[in-house]
Amino acid sequence: MSGVSATLRxxxxxxxxxxxxxxxxVLVGGVVxxxxxxxxxxxxxxxxxxxxxxxxxxxxxxxxxxxxxxANPLWxxxxxxxxxxxxxxxxxxxxxxxxxxATGVVLGAGLGIAALFLYLGTVQSNTSGATIxxxxxxxxxxxxxxxxxxxxxxxxxxxxVGLLYRPLLLSTVSADIATARGVPVRMVGIGYLLAMAIxxxxxxxxxxxxxxxxxxxxxxxxxLRLTKRPGLAIAVAAxxxxxxxxxxxxxxxxxxxxxxxRRGWPVSFFVVTLVFxxxxxxxxxxxxxxxxxxxxxxxxxxxxxxxxxxxxxRGAG
Amino acid sequence: MIDVSPVSGSGEExxxxxxxxxxxxxxxxxxEVGFSLHAGELTGLIGxxxxxxxxxxxxxxxxxxxxxxxxxFAGRPRSRRNGFIGYVPQSVAVDPDVPLRTRDxxxxxxxxDRFGIPLRQRGRRQLVDDMLEAVGARAFAxxxxxxxxxxxxxxxxxxxxLISRPRLLLLxxxxxxxxxxxxxxxxxxxxxIAEQQRIAVLIAAHEMNPLLPVMDRVVYVAAGRxxxxxxxxxxxxxxxxxxxxxHVDVLHLKDRILVVAGKDEGHHPDPGKDQAVVxxxxx
Numbered sequence: 142m143s144g145v146s147a148t149l150r151x152x153x154x155x156x157x158x159x160x161x162x163x164x165x166x167v168l169v170g171g172v173v174x175x176x177x178x179x180x181x182x183x184x185x186x187x188x189x190x191x192x193x194x195x196x197x198x199x200x201x202x203x204x205x206x207x208x209x210x211x212a213n214p215l216w217x218x219x220x221x222x223x224x225x226x227x228x229x230x231x232x233x234x235x236x237x238x239x240x241x242x243a244t245g246v247v248l249g250a251g252l253g254i255a256a257l258f259l260y261l262g263t264v265q266s267n268t269s270g271a272t273i274x275x276x277x278x279x280x281x282x283x284x285x286x287x288x289x290x291x292x293x294x295x296x297x298x299x300x301x302v303g304l305l306y307r308p309l310l311l312s313t314v315s316a317d318i319a320t321a322r323g324v325p326v327r328m329v330g331i332g333y334l335l336a337m338a339i340x341x342x343x344x345x346x347x348x349x350x351x352x353x354x355x356x357x358x359x360x361x362x363x364x365l366r367l368t369k370r371p372g373l374a375i376a377v378a379a380x381x382x383x384x385x386x387x388x389x390x391x392x393x394x395x396x397x398x399x400x401x402x403r404r405g406w407p408v409s410f411f412v413v414t415l416v417f418x419x420x421x422x423x424x425x426x427x428x429x430x431x432x433x434x435x436x437x438x439x440x441x442x443x444x445x446x447x448x449x450x451x452x453x454x455r456g457a458g
Numbered sequence: 459m460i461d462v463s464p465v466s467g468s469g470e471e472x473x474x475x476x477x478x479x480x481x482x483x484x485x486x487x488x489x490e491v492g493f494s495l496h497a498g499e500l501t502g503l504i505g506x507x508x509x510x511x512x513x514x515x516x517x518x519x520x521x522x523x524x525x526x527x528x529x530x531f532a533g534r535p536r537s538r539r540n541g542f543i544g545y546v547p548q549s550v551a552v553d554p555d556v557p558l559r560t561r562d563x564x565x566x567x568x569x570x571d572r573f574g575i576p577l578r579q580r581g582r583r584q585l586v587d588d589m590l591e592a593v594g595a596r597a598f599a600x601x602x603x604x605x606x607x608x609x610x611x612x613x614x615x616x617x618x619x620l621i622s623r624p625r626l627l628l629l630x631x632x633x634x635x636x637x638x639x640x641x642x643x644x645x646x647x648x649x650x651i652a653e654q655q656r657i658a659v660l661i662a663a664h665e666m667n668p669l670l671p672v673m674d675r676v677v678y679v680a681a682g683r684x685x686x687x688x689x690x691x692x693x694x695x696x697x698x699x700x701x702x703x704x705h706v707d708v709l710h711l712k713d714r715i716l717v718v719a720g721k722d723e724g725h726h727p728d729p730g731k732d733q734a735v736v737x738x739x740x741x
Contacts, residue, residue, distance in 0.1 A: 303575050304573050310562075324570075
């Protein structure tokens with residue numbers, strides 16, 4: 142019994158459950174991870190990872206601008222990602238060729254402005270803390286008064302995805318089929334982009350503008366390796382997202398007792414590293430089952446398949 | 459439009475195009491195209507790439523409004539929704555990452571255009587299972603759509619299109635990228651669907667030979683013009699030469715037909731180029 146409690150004490154360093162900042166981090170981090178993972182499933186299958194990353198970069202401009210004028214960075218992140226999403230839509234984010242160039246140019250300009258804002262902010266406050274917070278996030282400095290804002294914004298992003306669930310799946314398979322069936326494909330795309338902008342702006346606060354892509358697509362990509370059913374993929378992604386975030390918070394809290402400075406390592410480092418590890422494991426697992434599946438298929442084909450011998454290889458498409 | 463006496467229709471008229479012309483950015487894409495589709499019949503929409511086949515589909519689907527002429531569904535103008543039509547587009551490619559099994563994609567044929575999260579409906583699974591059975595897709599019902607072979611994906615898309623019980627099934631180049639065995643299986647499946655479900659099936663293809671055994675009617679398209687009728691009525695040197703505006707030879711080789719550019723005084727490019735290639739070897 143004492144062994145168990147000693148182990149628990151070693152895992153949860155003293156004060157973990159009673160710490161105010163930890164509670165806020167667990168709550169907000171959990172909400173943001175859930176929203177990002179759910180929204181991220183569609184980011185991955187729609188091939189919009191670049192757009193997701195771009196929104197994070199644009200968020201940097203908004204967050205640093207908000208910091209400069211003394212507002213909470215959250216509002217800067219939200220405003221700039223949503224406006225950024227609208228600009229990308231106008232520039233033709235849906236066209237694979239058009240979007241890379243146009244988005245890249247807009248991004249460059251946005252990050253350039255962010256560099257200026259962060260420089261001005263650093264000069265003004267005589268510290269680089271804000272730069273680190275904007276770029277790499279910090280879950281332990283979130284004000285508890287903002288919790289309702291996170292919950293409402295997160296819920297609205299989830300509501301959009303829920304509303305668009307089936308048309309999104311259908312237009313991912315074929316925009317032509319969706320259009321023929323009367324789905325307003327462009328409006329669905331715009332609605333989804335809005336949900337993505339909200340998800341990214343929330344994770345800009347917790348994990349940082351630069352790293353927001355990791356929590357958007359990491360858990361989703363891992364889940365898609367593990368399951369082939371849409372609802373299950375979303376559930377697994379959400380589970381992975383929340384789990385890595387909470388584990389990251391715990392490790393960051395514990396790291397206050399670690400070298401070199403005994404000041405605590407960044408939460409974002411732990412979360413992003415865990416995302417990476419989970420993805421590697423999921424990929425390995427899917428490769429193993431993939432090989433097994435291929436063997437089974439081969440065995441099933443082997444008998445009586447002489448019809449195809451000496452002909453063109455089958456099933457190329 | 460080149461007039462060829464219509465085949466005596468076996469079923470009721472499902473769709474009729476009458477003198478449909480379409481201008482897009484100053485170019486005439488379709489010129490007075492007219493034909494009709496009937497229940498229980500399989501019609502081939504034959505022509506080389508760029509002849510206007512996909513544009514004709516877009517007009518039928520209501521994605522392009524004709525500049526002149528009319529599109530009639532069972533004798534009436536189009537109603538707002540397309541529930542009437544099942545559609546299988548050309549070259550659908552699904553990434554293996556997409557979390558959809560064959561049965562999920564077929565299920566989206568029921569309600570994929572609706573908003574909101576789906577509730578569990580009784581009888582839905584049975585409906586999907588029946589449709590998978592009907593197209594011979596039970597064996598890969600639980601496979602990822604992104605891992606299906608070309609023939610399997612084509613069957614899945616056909617089931618997706620059919621499950622909403624359309625009166626008209628449109629397929630754009632369904633035989634492209636299929637190996638010969640899958641090609642024959644898909645053709646046989648489509649013929650069976652037309653006959654058993656009493657729906658009109660319209661298949662766009664640049665290669666007519668795989669369809670010859672099952673085609674009730676042909677609509678031959680060249681340079682935005684169309685001629686329709688039975689194969690014997692349409693695939694003839696005089697009709698096709700008039701259609702192409704250039705002499706073409708129609709060669710019968712065993713049970714296959716080759717349409718090739720004939721000797722002509724003109725300097726036209728080979729209009730029937732796609733048809734000139736000898737079909738892939740078959741037994």
